[in-house]
Structure formats: C-alpha cells, structure tokens
Amino acid sequence: MSLLWPKPWQKQTPTDSSTDNRQRETMIIPHEQLSDSALRGLMEEFITREGTDYGWVETSLERMVEQVRGQIERGxxxxxxxxxxxSVSLLTKREARELGND
Known part of the structure; x- marks a missing residue:
C-alpha cells in the first residue's frame, strides 16, 4: 500500500527571532506511548484526511487501519x-529523516 497525504510540515511559518528554535523542531513520538484509542484516532484521521489517495481499489476503513498499524509497528x-x-502527522521514515528526525 502506498501512502500519499498532504504535507503540512512543508508550510512556511513566519520566523520570529523571539521564537525558541526548539519549538520549530519536530519530535518523533513512539507509538507505544499512545493509548490504543489515541493511536486508532490518529490513524483514522490520517486515513480519512482529504487528499489521501489509496488507489483504484475501494478498501474498508478497518483494513486501512490494519495496514497503517503494520507500517507503524514495523517502523x-x-x-x-x-x-x-x-499538530501530529504520520510520515514515512524517509520523510522524517529529511526533517532531521532519525
């Protein structure tokens, strides 16, 4: 399954010299730190986000949640x-690296 979604982290934000640089850095949150309901809510929001494309075949929400959960669990x-x-988003490992999150 290929995941395509809007990339809100690419939006330009005004630079304010009084803004702490640490607040502009993103953080990877281990999925184990989220409750099951919070993780499921995040996955469902991601899956149903406008602009998300899963291809030509109609797939149930439950199946898509399982696929995304597997991708998260595999890293x-x-x-x-x-x-x-x-804000919170799901990114591929490569996209996270490009942001400086290893």
Missing part, C-alpha cells in the same frame, strides 16, 4: 509532533 511510518503548529 516504516512514524508519528511526528510539530510543537510550532501543535
């Missing part, structure tokens, strides 16, 4: 928190 997809926007 192919990570949970990223952006303190500047106070």
């Amino acid at each position: 192919d997809v990570v949970i990223v928190f952006d303190p500047a926007t106070e």
Whole structure:
C-alpha cells in the first residue's frame, strides 16, 4: 500500500527571532506511548484526511487501519509532533529523516 497525504510540515511559518528554535523542531513520538484509542484516532484521521489517495481499489476503513498499524509497528511510518503548529502527522521514515528526525 502506498501512502500519499498532504504535507503540512512543508508550510512556511513566519520566523520570529523571539521564537525558541526548539519549538520549530519536530519530535518523533513512539507509538507505544499512545493509548490504543489515541493511536486508532490518529490513524483514522490520517486515513480519512482529504487528499489521501489509496488507489483504484475501494478498501474498508478497518483494513486501512490494519495496514497503517503494520507500517507503524514495523517502523516504516512514524508519528511526528510539530510543537510550532501543535499538530501530529504520520510520515514515512524517509520523510522524517529529511526533517532531521532519525
């Protein structure tokens, strides 16, 4: 399954010299630190996000949740928190590396 979604972390935010640089850095959140209901809610929001494309075949929400959960558990997809926007998103490991999160 290929995951495509909007990339809110690429939006430009105004630079304010009084802003603490640490607040502009994203953080990877281990999925084990989320409750089952919080993780499921995050996955469902990600899956149903406008602009997400899963291809030509219609797949149930439950099946997509299972696929995304597998990608998270394998470490192919990570949970990223952006303190500047106070938002959470799912990124591929490669995308997270590009942001400086190893």
